[in-house]
Amino acid sequence: MLKSSVTFTQFSSPLKDWPGDAVLVFVGDADANEAKAAKLEQREALEPYGAYIDDLIQRGDFSAKKGEVFRVPLFWEGEAKNLYLAGLGDSQKADASVLRDTLASALRRIGREHNNSVLVSACSRLAVDPTSAGAALGEAAGLCGYSFDKYKKKDEAEADERFVLKEVLFPAGMFDPKSVEQGGIFAAAQSLARDVANEPGNVINPPILGEVARRIAEENGLTCEVWDDRRLALERMGALLCVGRASTTPPCLVHLVYKPTGGRGRKKAGKIALVGKGITFDSGGLNLKPSDHIKTMKGDKTGACNVLAIMAGVAALKLDAEVHGIMAVAENMPGGGAVRPDDIVRARNGKTIEIENTDAEGRLVLADALAFASELRPDVIIDIATLTGACAVALGNWTAGLFTADDALAEALSRSAARRGESLWRMPASDEKIGESLKSKVADLVNSGGRYGGATFAAMFLSEFVDKGIPWAHIDIAGVDFMKEESGVYSRGASAWGVRTCLDYITEGGWRA
Ligand code: BES
Ligand code: MN
Ligand code: ZN
Numbered sequence: 001m002l003k004s005s006v007t008f009t010q011f012s013s014p015l016k017d018w019p020g021d022a023v024l025v026f027v028g029d030a031d032a033n034e035a036k037a038a039k040l041e042q043r044e045a046l047e048p049y050g051a052y053i054d055d056l057i058q059r060g061d062f063s064a065k066k067g068e069v070f071r072v073p074l075f076w077e078g079e080a081k082n083l084y085l086a087g088l089g090d091s092q093k094a095d096a097s098v099l100r101d102t103l104a105s106a107l108r109r110i111g112r113e114h115n116n117s118v119l120v121s122a123c124s125r126l127a128v129d130p131t132s133a134g135a136a137l138g139e140a141a142g143l144c145g146y147s148f149d150k151y152k153k154k155d156e157a158e159a160d161e162r163f164v165l166k167e168v169l170f171p172a173g174m175f176d177p178k179s180v181e182q183g184g185i186f187a188a189a190q191s192l193a194r195d196v197a198n199e200p201g202n203v204i205n206p207p208i209l210g211e212v213a214r215r216i217a218e219e220n221g222l223t224c225e226v227w228d229d230r231r232l233a234l235e236r237m238g239a240l241l242c243v244g245r246a247s248t249t250p251p252c253l254v255h256l257v258y259k260p261t262g263g264r265g266r267k268k269a270g271k272i273a274l275v276g277k278g279i280t281f282d283s284g285g286l287n288l289k290p291s292d293h294i295k296t297m298k299g300d301k302t303g304a305c306n307v308l309a310i311m312a313g314v315a316a317l318k319l320d321a322e323v324h325g326i327m328a329v330a331e332n333m334p335g336g337g338a339v340r341p342d343d344i345v346r347a348r349n350g351k352t353i354e355i356e357n358t359d360a361e362g363r364l365v366l367a368d369a370l371a372f373a374s375e376l377r378p379d380v381i382i383d384i385a386t387l388t389g390a391c392a393v394a395l396g397n398w399t400a401g402l403f404t405a406d407d408a409l410a411e412a413l414s415r416s417a418a419r420r421g422e423s424l425w426r427m428p429a430s431d432e433k434i435g436e437s438l439k440s441k442v443a444d445l446v447n448s449g450g451r452y453g454g455a456t457f458a459a460m461f462l463s464e465f466v467d468k469g470i471p472w473a474h475i476d477i478a479g480v481d482f483m484k485e486e487s488g489v490y491s492r493g494a495s496a497w498g499v500r501t502c503l504d505y506i507t508e509g510g511w512r513a
Pocket of ligand 1: 282300359449454478
């Protein structure tokens with residue numbers, strides 16, 4: 001079962017009674033001004049450090065700028081070994097996202113500076129309510145220590161930087177304990193998705209990803225079925241099959257199921273289908289990618305890794321919904337057996353597709369997976385995919401694209417994304433003129449329509465495989481799946497963007513509203 005990487009403990013006694021490694025105190029600009037004008041309001045509560053913090057602010061050593069983390073040199077035998085101050089900037093504007101990112105940077109540093117435990121406190125009441133603050137703390141603490149370095153020989157300098165933070169203590173009045181625990185599980189799910197997504201293509205190929213899914217399903221009490229290429233042919237999944245044809249490792253489809261035990265009847269609880277793009281490596285196929293674009297394409301399986309991790313999260317949180325996770329898995333390679341431009345393939349729902357470009361493979365594997373998901377008659381379908389460079393060009397590296405015709409679904413997902421600090425922007429899900437370019441002269445559809453409007457084209461292509469009566473959203477994470485530098489809750493490498501948003505959506509029962 002998924003478990004948070006750090007343990008969380010409530011601690012509501014005065015700071016001076018805390019004998020552990022470190023104390024982290026949040027300071028907003030209002031506190032800073034107060035300290036400069038007179039004396040910190042909460043000075044008593046901050047003893048034995050209050051007067052000292054007061055002094056530091058008055059001298060201008062620490063200005064409480066947003067994201068600023070300051071290690072306070074302690075000259076006397078303090079109760080704790082280390083004291084850190086973290087700036088929130090404008091205290092009124094410091095929302096949960098600011099808190100989450102600042103917590104992550106501060107806790108990351110505290111962990112790297114050999115503190116095993118930290119007590120989190122603040123100079124004055126946070127502007128963020130305890131539920132949101134608790135979630136932010138759980139997520140930040142659970143994510144900030146993440147690194148993917150299992151293949152790296154650790155030299156001494158780096159060993160010295162090893163993250164050791166294991167325990168986070170917090171006052172329950174400031175951070176709601178249940179939300180903290182839940183945030184820790186969200187983070188654990190996201191870390192799991194990162195672990196799988198970060199593995200290179202020579203380690204994780206389609207059959208291996210199927211095995212990984214089986215193992216994780218078993219560990220988390222999910223049922224799991226893996227369809228190999230022979231079964232895919234029997235199931236008429238010609239679109240998924242054609243993408244994997246030139247790889248030496250055949251494609252597969254993974255179907256994970258979570259069913260709530262007891263509680264409400266199935267009907268009331270609702271049924272959700274999540275679909276993920278799982279291209280273990282996207283070379284582009286015969287339309288081979290140029291050098292600049294082929295690197296990092298091990299990350300093209302992130303959607304499927306996210307779905308797998310969300311399923312584990314749903315099980316760990318014992319959520320009250322029937323959830324289906326579908327991973328469409330293939331390796332897109334060139335070769336003698338590869339699918340060619342001009343080829344015509346038939347998808348599971350009977351529609352024929354003319355291959356215009358073999359690098360537009362994600363929509364092909366998703367086509368069959370979405371048709372399959374529709375057959376399950378869920379209340380809602382959400383797919384997550386590193387689908388188009390166009391989406392990355394439009395929104396940049398920090399915001400994912402949301403495509404849906406369903407306003408209520410868009411609103412619920414946007415709310416979940418905002419609550420969990422994952423930036424999501426709604427894009428046009430359809431366009432009459434782009435729709436016309438979907439038509440083929442020789443088949444029902446073409447799989448590519450050129451560069452302009454590429455993200456909307458892809459979304460419209462996918463919609464051809466979703467049953468019209470089912471609310472459906474497509475999330476394009478091509479721009480956000482891979483982080484070049486660490487920042488806030490992100491470490492270098494796979495971000496697993498979307499895991500927190502989707503878990504929040506399912507937790508909140510967003511489809512019921
Ligand atoms: N996996 C890529 C999309 C991608 C691009 C993900 C950049 C992450 C970062 C996808 O399979 C792809 O190659 N899309 C093409 C589609 C085109 C051929 C219509 C693209 O976006 O260029
Ligand atoms: Mn591609
Ligand atoms: Zn791709």
